[in-house]
Amino acid sequence: MNEDFLRAVHCVHRIALGAGAGGSLACILGGVANQPQFYHSWLVAWLFFTGISCGSLVIVMLQALTGGQWGVAVQRFSEAAMLTLPLMTVFFVPVLIGIHDLFPWSRADALVVHPKWEHKMGYLNLPFFALRGFLFFAIVGALAFRIRHWSVLQDKEGGILPGKRIRILSGGGLVVYVLAMNFISTDWVMSLAPDWYSTVFVVIFLAGQFLTALALMTLLLVVSAGRAPFAELIQAKHFHDLGNLLLTFVIFWIYVSFCQFLIIWSGNLPKEISWYLQRSASGWKLVALFLMIFQFLIPLGLLLFRGIKRKPARLALVSVLILCANIVNVYWLVAPAFHPEGVHFHWLDLATLIAIGGFWTIVFLRFLKRQPLLPLHPEEVLRHA
């Protein structure tokens, strides 16, 4: 990493440190004052940043299997982002501590209020829930660190063996990841409403995570594109590829989201439609409309133009839009469970995002600084292909 880049990293590091410290202080104060609200906000912010870490792992594994210069260009960024998974494991602990404020099935009187949940309790109970969560983090963490190990080895020693190993692990890893996500999305989001279930929900969840991670990677590449070692290697076509991928996943996200909605709306069964009724009651309807416009219509319209995909500054704006919309997306999936009466914005929602975002960025930069910003061998690929 050269001087210019290091200065920028130090600057961001200081801001992140301030955000982490200030955010934590606010979280502690807010947590003391309003404990349930703290856990509600924490779950949203933690899910958002865990989504970026997991999405980055998918980007790395996908890149290993399919190739493509766009992936090489953002490889170090996505590697550093996936290595934040241990931090997210630590931040899983507050979710477990606050579980009674978050998940209705965990409350002592759950069976008294909802006797029908009795047969679900074999799955939905605190020890098993915690075990599944930690097991998931163990699996994705092991994948992330193993891939990183080989990726660094490839830089050091060259040869085709490390790359081959990464490909083999990524192939199996992606299958395991999607299967594990099935359980995790059920646990962390779907079980907020234990009566509700949807088999396509995991796909919506995955699409959102991938979209968020991809938007962040695009943004990072735009910010770094003018600096060495990117300056002479990154061309309009790399941004074009990333823009096309963003477009694809914007469409994919709305496609699967609408699939779920259409099926549940057609069936109109009390158990299923209640989830949407809650999410379209009073103010939540505006949030849903906001998502439709800002996570689908506007990015779709903008990303259709070559002129936007090939101009880094414009693509960065679309990425920021998608990132922000995805915070709202997670909020809309989770928060209506706590506030069915309508949108209930609390300053802790912002404070938890800033706190977790600060710590996430610190860990991210730490791993980013450790290795050259572009993989050594694919650098040749980028230049000549």
Next chain:
Amino acid sequence: MKSKLYGVMAEFAQPEELLQAARSAYAEGYRKMDAYSPFPIEGVAEAIGFKKTRVPMLVLIGGVSGAFLAYGMQYYSAVKDYALNVGGRPLHSWPSFVPITFEMTILCAAFAAVFGMLVMNGLPRPYHPVFNVPEFKLASQTRFFLCIKVTDPKVVEQAKAFLNSLKPIAVHEVEL
């Protein structure tokens, strides 16, 4: 009397030569020209002055009209023409209109892309003068051709001299 000319054509053995020739021809001021090669060569389209295609606009128009057509048809039949109560839902139940609207958007956009491309390329075209040059059959095998469309006899000589200066394998006259 010699028959009328469509243009003059230079034959090259290497793709790089064709690319170079196209660039110099453009620099020389020739605009009406076409390049032929057995496989796509990156940069040739730009070199002969090809900048923009109107196909994307056509696809957009196709897609948007497909969407309006599909939604309008469903709205008219379900709300106006044959209003039927299905499961107590409102007559204008937009979620159920979306899949067909989506499919029609894709269908019309795809049709606009394929047929628009064909029409704008002037296809189908049973006759093209370049095939009057016997060597042109190699354009799908091993040779690369640059054809400059000129009809004015004075300019023809100029163009021939220019193409000869590029050291091609041969320069052919393309009869109409």
